Amino acid sequence: MSIPLxxxxxxxxxxxxxxxxxxxxxxxxxxxxxxxxxxxQLSETELQTWYCPSKNKKYYHRDxxxxxxxxxxxxxxxWQKMVDENIAVCVILEDDxxxxxxxxxxIEATLELQHWDLIKLSDNRDFPFIDTATLQDGLTLGNxxxxxxxxxxxxxxxEGAKKLLTRKPFYRPVDxxxxxxxxxxxxxxxxxxxxxxxxxxxxxxxxxxNSGRHSNHSTFLRNLKHRIRLYIQRRDKTAVLAxxxxxxxx
Numbered sequence: 001m002s003i004p005l006x007x008x009x010x011x012x013x014x015x016x017x018x019x020x021x022x023x024x025x026x027x028x029x030x031x032x033x034x035x036x037x038x039x040x041q042l043s044e045t046e047l048q049t050w051y052c053p054s055k056n057k058k059y060y061h062r063d064x065x066x067x068x069x070x071x072x073x074x075x076x077x078x079w080q081k082m083v084d085e086n087i088a089v090c091v092i093l094e095d096d097x098x099x100x101x102x103x104x105x106x107i108e109a110t111l112e113l114q115h116w117d118l119i120k121l122s123d124n125r126d127f128p129f130i131d132t133a134t135l136q137d138g139l140t141l142g143n144x145x146x147x148x149x150x151x152x153x154x155x156x157x158x159e160g161a162k163k164l165l166t167r168k169p170f171y172r173p174v175d176x177x178x179x180x181x182x183x184x185x186x187x188x189x190x191x192x193x194x195x196x197x198x199x200x201x202x203x204x205x206x207x208x209x210n211s212g213r214h215s216n217h218s219t220f221l222r223n224l225k226h227r228i229r230l231y232i233q234r235r236d237k238t239a240v241l242a243x244x245x246x247x248x249x250x
Contacts, residue, residue, distance in 0.1 A: 003107055003155075005029065005091040008074050010036040016095040019199075027101045031093070034078055039070025048169075050076070055171035061226035062218040064173060072174040075151060079161040086158070093153045096199045097122070103195035105137040110155055110191075113141070115243045117160030118178065120190040122197055123148035129190065130237055133245045140192045143239040147179040147188055153196040160186060179230070181238050188238040 005024070009017040017033050024031050042050070051069050064072075078092055091107060093099075103121070110119060112135075129142025151174045156164075163184040167177055181188050 005031040006034040037073040039066030052169040061222040082161040119155040121153035
């Protein structure tokens with residue numbers, strides 16, 4: 001089974017695409033460039049199609065920047081592509097990553113698994129797994145109490161894409177919506193050691209191109225409501241490993 005790999009890359013940031021492509025080529029992998037959406041270039045009509053300010057104020061602790069909106073739209077367009085083209089599984093990477101050679105092993109290991117929607121490929125904070133299962137090539141499968149931040153790299157199933165698309169119009173950042181997995185019945189797992197990590201040398205360029213960093217400006221009440229929702233969410237495991245590994249051949 002051939003699994004497509006997409007690199008999200010903004011126009012004007014081709015150096016980032018070439019760098020990531022070179023890193024993949026060095027471990028014998030190919031990828032397709034997926035042109036990112038730049039949030040500050042969206043029209044008001046387009047913003048209303050993708051993003052819901054009223055739900056943002058009700059369910060999230062701060063307003064989203066246009067950069068965060070553009071980032072979410074970029075990911076959502078790939079999910080829609082999966083549905084439109086009936087793509088069973090794909091790998092989605094942002095273009096600011098260090099890539100380890102065992103990424104190929106991680107992708108191959110997923111072919112023996114079932115009943116999963118999304119597999120996290122990175123975590124800057126290295127959150128622990130709740131339950132674990134041993135895979136081939138020294139890899140460890142696990143589920144979470146808290147889904148790692150960031151949308152830098154993940155493997156997505158077609159069923160997972162369909163679930164995530166029900167979030168349109170969205171009102172939280174894409175990685176935060178992944179943390180609220182139970183809202184859409186999303187089954188999330190991770191595979192360690194993680195094969196991708198953030199390349200922070202690109203951080204300032206991302207901020208400049210896609211409308212800057214958020215200010216974290218909020219109110220006490222919005223923050224409190226968000227923290228309570230996160231606390232309630234973390235009572236649920238992100239997946240049941242017994243179901244995911246049930247038909248492993250070894």
